[in-house]
Amino acid sequence: MVALDLSSQASVKEAAGQILAAHDRLDLLVNNAGVMAISEARTVDGFEMQLGVNHLGHWTLTAVLMPALLRAHSSRIVTVTSTAHHMSPAIDIDNPHLHGRYKPWRAYGQAKLANFHFGLGLHRELTNAGAHTxxxxxxxxLSDTDLQAASVEGSNGGTSQRFLQTMARHTGMPASSGALPQLRAATDPQAKSGEFYGPMFVNNGAPVRKPILRRFGMDRAITKLWEVSERETGQFDLSAAAK
Structure with missing residues (x-):
């Protein structure tokens, strides 16, 4: 167990340093944590909270841990996105933290699209580097977890957040079922880099491989995400150690 606060870049680097000190190689990293549709807030580094926690914290964690992941024979990185990634356009290089344009669900959609593009962009980078990771x-x-309750609390009881909490409570999958797509991506011997896993019936059902949609303009969107992420965190070229 290692203490980690994804809303603090210093905490992320400290936690990653502790992990590297204890483990020469890492077989698996699941970037799973997140916040959803909360009222506007900033991290200690001045990032919009949802982008800062859901993406930029995981970006830095992955970057610092990359040497240990690359030293493993066939390691995997699984980044958890959401169907909400369809709610947002690609990240705005000039205003990634949505100054003057913040809406809770807009910010969440942007953060989850960043997760989507990060996982696929990282696949591209690692493949080009000839890495085994x-x-x-x-x-x-839609899984009934503490995420919905935290969303209600973080939005001061927002109407849409309370509606989603009710939906999850009555129609969502239990947390144990909601975890299965991530676990399949992480452990299925047949799963391959660049693949996407989710419930069979959009938000419910058994974990299956899903098609990669939103391909139009994706390469450009990934390039924009890399530019923003490197600029904001100071962490560059995640696959450099593999070259």
Whole structure:
């Protein structure tokens, strides 16, 4: 167990340093944590909270841990996105933290699209570097977890957040089922880098391989995400150690 606060770049680097000190090689990293549709807030580094926690914290964690992941024979990185990635356009290089344009669900959609593009972009980078590390993406569908309650609390009881909490409570999958797409991406011997796993019926059902949609303009969107992420965190070229 290692203490980690994804809203603090210093905490992320400290936690990653502790992990590297204890483990020469890492077989698996699942970038799973996140916040959803909360009121506007900033991290200690000045990032919009949802982008800062859901993406930029995981970006830095992955970058610092990359040497140990690359030293493993066939390691995997699984980044958890959401069907909400369809709610947002690609990240705005000039205003990634949505100054003057913040809306809770807009910010969440942007953060989850960043997760989507990060996992696929990392697959591209690792493949081009000839690395044995795989990068996959997954989403848990509508699962009844503490995420909805934290969303209600973080939005001061927002109406849409309370509605989603009710939906998850009555129609969502239990957390144990919602975890299966991530676990399949992480452990299925047949799963390959660049693949996407989620529930069979959009937000419910058994974990299956899903098609990669939103391909139009994706390469450009990934390039924009890399530019923003490197600029904001100071962490560059995640696959450099493999070259």
């Amino acid at each position: 795989a990068s996959l993406i997954a989403h848990p569908g």
